[in-house]
Amino acid sequence: MKYQVRRAVRTLSVALFLLGWQGASMVNARRQFLNPILFPSPLDMVRAAYAESAEGILWRDIAASLARIFQGFGIGALIAVPLGCATGYFRRLDDWVDPIVELFRPIPPLALLPLFIIWLGIGEVSKVLLIAFSTFFPIFLNTTEGVRSTDPLHVRAALSLGADRWQIFGNVIVRSALPNIIVGLRLGFALGFFVLVAAELIAADSGLGYRIQESRNFFLVDRMFVGAAVIGVLGFTFNLVLRRLEDLLLRWRTTIAQARG
Secondary structure (H helix, E strand, O other): OHHHHHHHHHHHHHHHHHHHHHHHHHHHHHHOOOOHHHOOOHHHHHHHHHHHHHHOHHHHHHHHHHHHHHHHHHHHHHHHHHHHHHHHHOHHHHHHHHHHHHHHOOOOHHHHHHHHHHHHOOOHHHHHHHHHHHHHHHHHHHHHHHHHOOOHHHHHHHHHOOOOHHHHHHHHHHHHHHHHHHHHHHHHHHHHHHHHHHHHHHOOOOOHHHHHHHHHHOOOHHHHHHHHHHHHHHHHHHHHHHHHHHHHHOHHHHHHHHHHO
16 A cells, blocks of 8 residues: 555656646746747657657667667676675685776776777777776675675574585575665666766767757757656666566565564
8 A cells, every 4th residue: 555655646746747847838938938949848848759759760769779778788787796796705806806996986987988989989889888887886886895794694504504605605695785786786777878878979870869969959959858858767767677676586675574573
């Protein structure tokens, strides 16, 4: 029941926001506080999105952006999760890896975009690897922290039952780190989407970021809003998928909480 109430409240908040936006746009169209072209309404955005969909532009841009983000995110996650687990578990490996990570972590990914373009060209590889670079750090750091924060009591319990080192690593430590890993994946995807759109604004001939830039050149503000809204919806959807995955993989947390309650 509580979940249904929360869901209704969230849906209502979005509906009220859109209604308020539509009303403000209608008032602005009459009073001319701003040029109406600069402040499109949600209905204007729907019409623009329909036009782009009918032309096939919107779907091509969504497909291009999703292909880049999933490739870059996948590469970053496939490197960050195993390396983070190993670094958090083996202290000697941490002594080697941590200085390198801390050296590169403060560098803004977009500062490396010109270098990636010089090295790899303006094509897909430079954007995909830049996304992989940006997603690596939040996933790696959260994974490492999750491994290190494993309750020693759980490890001792596994040892008392005869588990060897690798069984403890796979069945106790990695599972204990799953909440942190999923948080890292969520943060990594959000950062990767930010870098993707910024890269498409600068160096691309397709994608949502490119479409926003192209719409700006032709002063199509409603289409700029459509691009931004689609980015928000895609990011929200993927975050929701990861949260559902977290609930599915970590149902034991709910069981423990109910037992304690």
